[in-house]
Amino acid sequence: MSIKRKKKIKDFQHNYLNLTIECNKETIDDLVKDFDAIVVGSDQVWGPAFHGTKVYFLGNMPSFHGKKISYAPCCAYNKVNENDKSCLSHLLQQFDSISVRNSETQTFVRDLINVDVPIVQDPIFLYDFEKEKNSFVVPYKKFILTYLIGEEINGGNENAIEEIKIVYGDIPVIAITLSTPETLKYFSWADQVYWNLSPFEWLSLIHSCTFLYTDSFHGMAFALKYQKPFIAFYSEEKRKSRFLDFMNRFDLSNVIVNSVSDIIRNNSVVNNVNYQKVNNLLEKELIKSTEFLNRSFFE
Known part of the structure; x- marks a missing residue:
């Protein structure tokens, strides 16, 4: 991560997040002992990488007596080491309210505590970002945006972008990467x-984009939020479940793919998202999500 980007993220945290002092698993108990509630989530906080620490399952907090709530955590993929199962099961049973972000995590919880918990929407859908969504001067009126964080799609990203350009014309391509300038050689097809x-x-x-091409869950989620035409792909097995869950819940089989061949076969660029249907489904899901939060805090 570049120094400039680190500074921007620190500035964002300072300006928009009400943070406690920094803590670790040894000091967190003293920090939270007077809290009324702790909400865990969202994203991959219940993934295998965090099973050993137990922090995101609210272990190591014997002095905390408030409400324990999970909102839209994700396990990435349902895999638990046998040595962790008993402890994770015990910690999950201490929660007052549990919700999860997708069906994979719902199964993860069911396997551990034999309870079916509700699926709620990612928090990005709970806030409109009205003031924030125009905070960058975009250099083009129309452009294809790529946000890529994993391995290439089967068939190559450049070929996928060419399929988009067949429909949208030879408009500029903007690429967002989390890497450094040294990786620019991998984005030779991008104008910026x-x-x-x-x-x-x-x-x-x-x-602001005209079309989004991404392998990011949150890239896909924000495309839905802003009703953008998009193609989302998964090339790694461990990231597959999040995409398939969205595909099944919002009828996105045409635009969530695994290869350039899928894009061509599905005619994904033309047969894109039915936003009337998606918006109706999202509206119902958001009602359930806010009802879960209200029950969790106030009942």
């Missing part, structure tokens, strides 16, 4: 590459 954006600059580009 950004690697040091703030969160709201990133948001603005998605809000």
Whole structure:
């Protein structure tokens, strides 16, 4: 991560997040003992990488007596070491309210405590970002945006972009990367590459783009939020479940793919998202999500 991007993220945290003092698993108990509630989530905080520490399952907090709530955590993929199962099961049973972000995590919880918990929407759908979505001056009126964080799609990203251009014309391509300038050689097909954006600059580009091509869950989620035509792909097994869950819940089988061949076969660029249907489904899901939060805090 570049120094400039680190500074932008620190500035974002300072300006928009009400942070406690820094803590670790040894000191967190003293910090939270007077809290009324702790909410865990969202994203991959219940993934295998965090099973050993137990922090995101609210272990190591014997002095905390408030409400324990999970909102939209994700396990990435349902895999638990046998040595961790008993402890994780015990910790999950101490929660007052549990919700999860997708069906994979729902199964993860069911396997551990034999309870079916509700699926709620990612927190990005709970806030409109009205003031923040135009915080970046975009250099083009129309452009294809790529936000790529994993391995290439089967068939190559450049070929996928060419399929988009067949429909949208030879408009500029902007690439967002989390890497450094040294990786620019991998984006030779882009007219502009950004690697040091703030969160709201990133948001603005998605809000302004003509078409989004991404392998990011949150890239896909913000495309839905702003009703953008998009193609999302997964090339790694461990990231697959999040995409398939969205595909099944919002009928996105045409635009969530695994290869360039899928894009061609599905005619994904033309047969894109039915936003009337998606918006109706999202509206119902958001009602359930806010009802879960209200019950969790106030009942």
